[in-house]
Amino acid sequence: MTTEPNPDPRDREIADLRARVAELEAELAEHARRTAEMVAEAQEKLYWLERWHVDLDRVMAKPGAVEALDALKQLRGVVRSAKRVKRRLLGS
Secondary structure: OOOOOOOOHHHHHHHHHHHHHHHHHHHHHHHHHHHHHHHHHHHHHHHHHHHOOOOHHHHHHOOOHHHHHHHHHHHHHHHHHHHHHHHHHHOO
């Protein structure tokens, strides 16, 4: 007659905790990756502003700056759409 050993309830809890730690570490790594990506994008934008000697605070303080920025964003969307249509038509 063999009796199965009684599993220690702490073993199950430890396994659950280890699994949760692994999940949290993966989540932290993904968060760090996204953060690094955002920082790199911001640094790229800052590089070009500094290279062109643009003081963004001074530019945005002028009347109509926000509206001009919105218009540029809309124009950029139109240009992107036109390029997308061109690629579809030309097949490249």
